[in-house]
Amino acid sequence: MNTTLHQYLxxxxxxxxxxxxNYHALTSLLVYSLATIFIAYISYRQxxxxxxxxxxxxxxxxxxxxxxxxRSFIQESRGLQLFHYTFLNPAVVILAKTTxxxxxxxxxxxxxxxxxxxxxxLSIHDWGQFSLGLLLGSFGLSAVLTLVxxxxxxxxxQAALVAILGFPLLFPLLITIIKFSGNAIxxxxxxxxxxxxxxxxxxxxxxxxxxxxLFPYLWRD
Amino acid sequence: MAxxxxxxxxxxxxxxxxxxxxxxxEIPRMPILNETxxxxxxxxxxxxxxxxxxxxxxxxxxxxxxxxxxxxxxVADESARMAMVFGIAGLLTGMVWANYTWGAPWVNDPQLNxxxxxxxxxxxxxxxxxxxxxxxxxxxxxxxYGIFAxxxxxxxxxxxxxMTDSLHPGKGGNPGFNKYDLDANMRMVFYPxxxxxxxxxxxxxxxxxxxxxxxxxxxxx
Amino acid sequence: xxxxxxxxxxxxLISFFLVTRFTAFAQxxxxxxxxxxxxxxxxxxxxxxxSLAILxxxxxxxxxxxxxLEKEMKK
Numbered sequence: 001m002n003t004t005l006h007q008y009l010x011x012x013x014x015x016x017x018x019x020x021x022n023y024h025a026l027t028s029l030l031v032y033s034l035a036t037i038f039i040a041y042i043s044y045r046q047x048x049x050x051x052x053x054x055x056x057x058x059x060x061x062x063x064x065x066x067x068x069x070x071r072s073f074i075q076e077s078r079g080l081q082l083f084h085y086t087f088l089n090p091a092v093v094i095l096a097k098t099t100x101x102x103x104x105x106x107x108x109x110x111x112x113x114x115x116x117x118x119x120x121x122l123s124i125h126d127w128g129q130f131s132l133g134l135l136l137g138s139f140g141l142s143a144v145l146t147l148v149x150x151x152x153x154x155x156x157x158q159a160a161l162v163a164i165l166g167f168p169l170l171f172p173l174l175i176t177i178i179k180f181s182g183n184a185i186x187x188x189x190x191x192x193x194x195x196x197x198x199x200x201x202x203x204x205x206x207x208x209x210x211x212x213x214l215f216p217y218l219w220r221d
Numbered sequence: 222m223a224x225x226x227x228x229x230x231x232x233x234x235x236x237x238x239x240x241x242x243x244x245x246x247e248i249p250r251m252p253i254l255n256e257t258x259x260x261x262x263x264x265x266x267x268x269x270x271x272x273x274x275x276x277x278x279x280x281x282x283x284x285x286x287x288x289x290x291x292x293x294x295x296v297a298d299e300s301a302r303m304a305m306v307f308g309i310a311g312l313l314t315g316m317v318w319a320n321y322t323w324g325a326p327w328v329n330d331p332q333l334n335x336x337x338x339x340x341x342x343x344x345x346x347x348x349x350x351x352x353x354x355x356x357x358x359x360x361x362x363x364x365x366y367g368i369f370a371x372x373x374x375x376x377x378x379x380x381x382x383x384m385t386d387s388l389h390p391g392k393g394g395n396p397g398f399n400k401y402d403l404d405a406n407m408r409m410v411f412y413p414x415x416x417x418x419x420x421x422x423x424x425x426x427x428x429x430x431x432x433x434x435x436x437x438x439x440x441x442x
Numbered sequence: 443x444x445x446x447x448x449x450x451x452x453x454x455l456i457s458f459f460l461v462t463r464f465t466a467f468a469q470x471x472x473x474x475x476x477x478x479x480x481x482x483x484x485x486x487x488x489x490x491x492x493s494l495a496i497l498x499x500x501x502x503x504x505x506x507x508x509x510x511l512e513k514e515m516k517k
Contacts, residue, residue: 168342172377233498250471
């Protein structure tokens with residue numbers, strides 16, 4: 001148990017260090033999402049009503065997430081991969097990757113949010129609820145997309161496949177998260193938004209448990 | 222099982238029963254729906270057959286991951302294919318019916334969106350299958366994706382509609398159509414109809430499986 | 443805006459509910475009663491049965507063909 005936890009923590013820190021070592025990947029990610037937001041801004045050129053910008057925000061998050069996570073199994077060298085899968089528990093590998101991607105996407109989400117509030121005049125009634133939604137949404141997006149990019153990494157790494165395979169799986173999550181953050185924006189009473197919160201938490205746990213169970217089968221070469 | 226006749230004959234007999242009772246049987250008199258309520262036997266049953274075939278797909282996916290026998294993958298593949306056939310049939314029949322009762326072929330209804338999403342999910346499943354040339358690897362990745370997709374789809378079509386208002390009966394407290402849920406006469410036709418269409422689907426699926434097994438043996442010789 | 447939407451939905455639901463109640467009592471929902479009383483509905487049933495019969499015949503043919511092929515493969 002202790003060694004598993006140790007492995008897990010080491011893998012997460014390894015991912016973080018790897019990311020900062022070649023930080024141009026991070027920069028390109030940042031530029032990608034900022035440019036997308038700017039495109040949205042110059043296409044609308046006015047303040048949007050809450051429903052529109054909420055949907056727009058999550059669509060941009062979806063694309064940024066796909067872009068960020070599609071490469072999570074690609075950037076590793078062949079030798080390192082071999083090392084991972086012979087000496088480490090695959091379930092720990094997926095959990096570590098998922099954790100790292102959740103961290104990355106949450107940070108990216110808050111950067112996106114600040115960029116959004118810079119370009120569009122936002123009127124969010126309940127910032128606490130919206131931030132909670134942002135965290136839970138990043139959690140679900142990265143968990144699903146990490147498993148999908150694990151699958152795709154075994155299918156000759158066709159990066160376009162991540163979007164094709166991942167988007168349909170994300171429908172239930174996106175519907176719930178858009179409803180939840182939409183309620184947060186409009187300042188709907190907390191008790192009315194609670195079912196959505198529970199559903200989000202349940203969905204996220206299902207996703208994590210499933211990827212924990214299914215991922216080891218991917219590494220049976 | 223695959224070669225026995227009794228369940229195939231049952232399917233055909235029940236189909237005749239469905240068509241007879243479907244046109245002649247007693248139905249409740251309801252506004253807006255009028256005679257179209259009979260579509261219950263010919264449209265909703267498509268979804269039921271699709272659902273059973275999708276359960277089949279996930280079940281055989283799990284079997285494949287445990288036993289690594291390519292036969293299980295063959296059944297999983299063919300049941301997904303047949304599920305798509307019934308799904309498309311259900312979508313088209315539903316669009317015709319919706320056009321005359323709800324006024325438009327596509328209304329923003331969680332039930333409808335859920336089934337469209339599940340069709341997209343299984344389309345992605347086939348794209349994944351086509352992307353991998355190696356047999357056992359294809360089977361493994363497809364099983365992992367299929368199981369994950371099945372759980373997400375169940376969330377989408379079973380859980381989400383319960384949380385929103387729907388035009389479909391019994392969901393979100395819609396009183397208008399609840400009556401036909403309770404009608405004993407219709408139930409006596411509806412359940413046999415579901416069994417009939419499901420058995421027909423399983424029959425067609427098993428025929429394709431058997432033909433492909435013959436092809437395999439031919440290639441081996 | 444949101445509340446307005448919810449209100450609208452409930453108003454529609456309630457009115458729909460009332461309409462169904464009264465018309466259900468009145469039994470004046472328009473159905474294809476003439477077609478039924480003239481017995482023309484049996485024409486529809488006959489046509490449906492013929493198409494079903496052809497479908498069944500074809501399915502059984504395929505089934506037997508596949509069984510035959512399987513037996514030949516075993517030899």
